[in-house]
Amino acid sequence: MAKALTFPGGIHPAEHKELTENCAIEPGPLPRQLYVLLSQHLGAICKPLVAKRDKVSIGQKIGQSEAFVSAPIHSPVNGTVKDIALVSHPVIGREMAIIIEVDPQDTQIQLPDMSKISPDFDETKYDPDHICTLINNAGVVGMGGAGFPTRVKISPNPQMPLDTIIINACECEPYITCDYRMMLEWTDKIIAGVKLIKRATKCEKVFIAIEDNKPKALELFAKRLKESKNCQDFQLCAVKTKYPQGGEKQLICSVLKKDVPDGGIPPMIGVLVCNVATAAAITDAVVQEKPLTHRVVTVSGGGINKVGNFYCAIGTTAGDLIDFCGGLNDKAVKILMGGPMMGFAIADLSTPLTKTSGAITILTKKEIGNAKYENRQTPCIRCGRCIEACPININPTKIAHAVKNDMLENAKQYNMMSCIECGCCSYVCPANIELTGYIKTGKILEARRKKLMPE
Amino acid sequence: MLENIKVSPGPHISKHISTRTVMIDVIIGLFPAMLAACYFFRFDAVRLIATCVLSCMATELACTLIRKKKSSLDDFSAMITGIILALSLPASLPTWAAIIGSVFCIAISKMVFGGLGANVFNPAMVGRAFMAACFGTLMTIWTVPATIDQSMPKLSPQGIVAKTMLSSEETVQAITTATPLSWVKDSLKKKVPAVDIYNKQLKAMCLGERAGCLGETSTIAIIIGGIYLLIRKTITYHIPLAVIVGAFAFALIGHMISPDTFVNPVVHLAAGGLMLCAFFIATDPVTSPMTHKGMWLFGVGVGMFIMLIRTFGAYPEGVMYAVLLMNSLTPLIDRLFKLVPAGGKNA
Numbered sequence: 001m002a003k004a005l006t007f008p009g010g011i012h013p014a015e016h017k018e019l020t021e022n023c024a025i026e027p028g029p030l031p032r033q034l035y036v037l038l039s040q041h042l043g044a045i046c047k048p049l050v051a052k053r054d055k056v057s058i059g060q061k062i063g064q065s066e067a068f069v070s071a072p073i074h075s076p077v078n079g080t081v082k083d084i085a086l087v088s089h090p091v092i093g094r095e096m097a098i099i100i101e102v103d104p105q106d107t108q109i110q111l112p113d114m115s116k117i118s119p120d121f122d123e124t125k126y127d128p129d130h131i132c133t134l135i136n137n138a139g140v141v142g143m144g145g146a147g148f149p150t151r152v153k154i155s156p157n158p159q160m161p162l163d164t165i166i167i168n169a170c171e172c173e174p175y176i177t178c179d180y181r182m183m184l185e186w187t188d189k190i191i192a193g194v195k196l197i198k199r200a201t202k203c204e205k206v207f208i209a210i211e212d213n214k215p216k217a218l219e220l221f222a223k224r225l226k227e228s229k230n231c232q233d234f235q236l237c238a239v240k241t242k243y244p245q246g247g248e249k250q251l252i253c254s255v256l257k258k259d260v261p262d263g264g265i266p267p268m269i270g271v272l273v274c275n276v277a278t279a280a281a282i283t284d285a286v287v288q289e290k291p292l293t294h295r296v297v298t299v300s301g302g303g304i305n306k307v308g309n310f311y312c313a314i315g316t317t318a319g320d321l322i323d324f325c326g327g328l329n330d331k332a333v334k335i336l337m338g339g340p341m342m343g344f345a346i347a348d349l350s351t352p353l354t355k356t357s358g359a360i361t362i363l364t365k366k367e368i369g370n371a372k373y374e375n376r377q378t379p380c381i382r383c384g385r386c387i388e389a390c391p392i393n394i395n396p397t398k399i400a401h402a403v404k405n406d407m408l409e410n411a412k413q414y415n416m417m418s419c420i421e422c423g424c425c426s427y428v429c430p431a432n433i434e435l436t437g438y439i440k441t442g443k444i445l446e447a448r449r450k451k452l453m454p455e
Numbered sequence: 456m457l458e459n460i461k462v463s464p465g466p467h468i469s470k471h472i473s474t475r476t477v478m479i480d481v482i483i484g485l486f487p488a489m490l491a492a493c494y495f496f497r498f499d500a501v502r503l504i505a506t507c508v509l510s511c512m513a514t515e516l517a518c519t520l521i522r523k524k525k526s527s528l529d530d531f532s533a534m535i536t537g538i539i540l541a542l543s544l545p546a547s548l549p550t551w552a553a554i555i556g557s558v559f560c561i562a563i564s565k566m567v568f569g570g571l572g573a574n575v576f577n578p579a580m581v582g583r584a585f586m587a588a589c590f591g592t593l594m595t596i597w598t599v600p601a602t603i604d605q606s607m608p609k610l611s612p613q614g615i616v617a618k619t620m621l622s623s624e625e626t627v628q629a630i631t632t633a634t635p636l637s638w639v640k641d642s643l644k645k646k647v648p649a650v651d652i653y654n655k656q657l658k659a660m661c662l663g664e665r666a667g668c669l670g671e672t673s674t675i676a677i678i679i680g681g682i683y684l685l686i687r688k689t690i691t692y693h694i695p696l697a698v699i700v701g702a703f704a705f706a707l708i709g710h711m712i713s714p715d716t717f718v719n720p721v722v723h724l725a726a727g728g729l730m731l732c733a734f735f736i737a738t739d740p741v742t743s744p745m746t747h748k749g750m751w752l753f754g755v756g757v758g759m760f761i762m763l764i765r766t767f768g769a770y771p772e773g774v775m776y777a778v779l780l781m782n783s784l785t786p787l788i789d790r791l792f793k794l795v796p797a798g799g800k801n802a
Contacts, residue, residue, distance in 0.1 A: 008797075011470070013468060013470075014468075174468070249797065249798070253797065259797050259798035260797075260798050261798045262796045262797070262798040262799040264798065332459065332460070333459050333460060333461055334460065334461055334462075334463075334467055335460055336465075336467060340465070340466060340467040340468040341465060341466040341467075341468070342465055342466070343465060343467065344465065345461065345462040345463055345464075345465070345467065346462065347457070347460055347462045349457070361467075363467060363468070367468060368467055368468060368469075369468065369469050369471060371469070371473055372467070372468070372469045373461070375463060378473070378474050378530060378571075379474075379570065379571050379572035379573065380572050381474055381477070381571060381572050381740050381741050382572065382740050382741050382743075382745055383477070383740035383745075384691075384740065384744075384745035384746065384750075387745055387746060387794065388691075388747075391797070392796045392797040392798075393794050393795065393796055393797055394794055394796050395745065395746075395794050397745075414794075415794070415796045415799070418796040418797075418799070421465075423465050423466030426465075426466050426469065427466050427468065427469050427470055428469075428470050428472075429469070430472045430473050430474050430476070430477050431473075431474050431572075432469060432473065434463070434464055436464060436465060436466065437463070437464030437465075440464060441464075
């Protein structure tokens with residue numbers, strides 16, 4: 001195979017994928033109550049379509065927004081709406097959620113039926129516009145983390161015609177293996193989803209990018225692509241194992257050697273990047289008209305008794321999942337929604353899973369490191385390691401200093417808004433300065449100043 | 456169970472490195488040079504290194520106490536300043552002078568600016584500049600390494616062979632003489648076409664059997680330490696390479712114009728504190744630029760100023776002022792090379 005493709009900058013954190021990479025996807029817990037958040041995506045927050053004490057059934061649409069950039073939400077179970085109230089949100093603090101009391105007859109989660117998808121899956125029987133409509137109805141969003149509504153991505157936009165699809169199968173974040181397991185177990189479903197995206201967007205080129213630390217997945221995909229119908233021209237690329245290889249802009253740079261304009265989005269250069277989990281969700285949405293109500297979540301880290309990859313209902317709380325995995329052990333010091341690089345630390349176990357939660361990682365003090373755990377920051381020694389690690393070539397320490405001293409204009413001159421918040425700078429900093437934290441704060445202050453965000 | 460749980464912004468893991476481990480690496484890198492100094496200058500080297508390190512650390516502690524801040528000794532940066540200062544002093548310097556220099560280093564050029572990370576100039580070089588200004592004579596008395604047989608004839612710029620008058624070797628450790636670079640300087644001034652003598656000194660200069668500052672003697676020991684730092688990725692290759700390439704290029708120009716007056720560029724590289732500067736002084740992250748392009752410009756600038764001072768300046772050696780001059784330009788260099796984000800204007 002050719003030399004693995006890559007991008008400038010980046011880091012090589014310890015992967016720790018060995019904890020869960022051999023754990024097959026298992027059904028997760030079905031708690032008695034689900035907290036389905038009204039904001040699980042980028043864009044307008046949904047309005048509830050149900051009221052307190054309403055009966056809901058599996059797959060029923062329970063929240064929607066009129067805005068174009070949004071995605072509806074659905075009930076994962078049969079049950080009764082107990083309340084619509086504020087609950088903890090992993091990213092934005094607190095947000096309204098529909099609290100559903102699960103029907104007592106529903107006791108367990110079924111893994112999705114794979115038998116309907118075969119390598120001969122023929123996408124040409126679906127009309128492109130119909131695919132878009134079905135994807136929108138199913139509330140599919142980018143499941144890699146950002147949660148951008150998929151419908152918006154694949155709907156034809158005359159200003160930004162698409163010609164290339166890159167399927168993001170990198171999973172560069174340490175600990176997380178949910179995408180990897182899906183690639184091994186749900187291969188045909190993912191390939192069918194890719195075919196549907198290609199059909200809907202009429203793109204000519206398709207690349208499937210897998211990090212070279214997943215040789216099994218690479219091999220399997222190479223084999224299945226050969227066997228499957230209508231996908232002989234899909235190109236499988238091995239990309240170098242490096243964080244943040246799965247970042248949209250970094251992946252485009254690796255695969256196509258092109259840069260997305262600063263502050264721009266991939267469609268500006270005719271590229272659509274789509275995560276493997278999203279591709280699988282698209283197949284469900286189109287073939288079975290099944291909305292996105294469940295996802296695979298990796299539970300990993302040294303602070304939990306049982307690790308694994310679980311198929312969970314969206315709205316399951318972190319606490320439910322942790323209890324299902326035997327609870328925290330004494331060494332647990334941090335609970336993360338997501339992986340250790342870009343995940344959010346939560347303090348409230350009632351925080352529910354969203355469509356974008358790929359993992360719950362429970363870290364121990366040893367895994368975090370003493371300095372980080374004690375938040376011991378020393379003065380910047382200007383060593384420039386953050387600049388070397390930065391995949392988009394900005395100067396994190398200058399921005400952090402500017403934000404610290406309340407000089408937002410200055411921070412913007414150093415291209416604060418270009419930051420992708422990958423965390424590489426904080427990771428390599430010998431002074432242990434929370435560079436990414438300062439930059440995130442700066443971006444929030446800027447959004448508040450522009451009145452894009454409440455105080 | 457939840458009382459142990461912490462929240463903080465991501466990322467939640469970090470590389471196992473800290474300012475302290477970086478500094479410890481530099482100290483390890485300086486070990487070969489320190490050992491060489493102890494071998495060639497015996498007790499004087501031990502005395503000066505110990506004096507400088509202890510007085511630098513004591514000054515830093517005193518400054519943090521006065522400012523009622525937490526002690527910053529545990530980052531070991533004061534220790535490095537002490538070692539580098541000691542390595543840039545002549546072996547015969549009295550202890551009291553070394554103490555005054557060390558106090559000035561830390562108090563005036565580091566702590567006044569706000570401590571580690573905030574100083575504009577390399578503290579060790581500021582301290583040395585201060586001592587060169589205050590104790591001019593003491594700072595230019597050079598001793599021949601103790602390993603050289605003292606009854607051996609001495610070389611001097613005029614090529615005169617001088618037999619020492621000393622009867623007992625035990626009473627003296629070494630004898631005052633000039634450094635190779637001051638010979639080079641004399642030969643430039645007096646236009647004595649004696650460059651080939653110094654060209655022949657190359658082997659001795661690499662191994663360390665020559666007069667000079669403690670850390671200037673053994674070029675090989677310094678390079679070993681430098682390679683260690685490069686392997687450990689404590690420093691990047693940019694500044695050392697730029698200093699060496701810069702100095703070599705300017706020395707080569709002179710040598711090509713007049714090979715009789717200007718010595719072989721390789722002699723310049725091995726002479727004086729150039730290698731110590733390239734690997735340990737100019738690479739001080741605090742006072743050098745942050746971007747790779749900036750590092751190149753900084754390094755070439757240091758190399759150029761070293762050669763200009765050695766060739767045309769009043770001093771035989773130019774490392775100290777070259778580093779200080781380029782330190783003062785560092786903020787400007789950082790402004791000059793603005794980073795363009797991926798997909799930005801120039802992409």
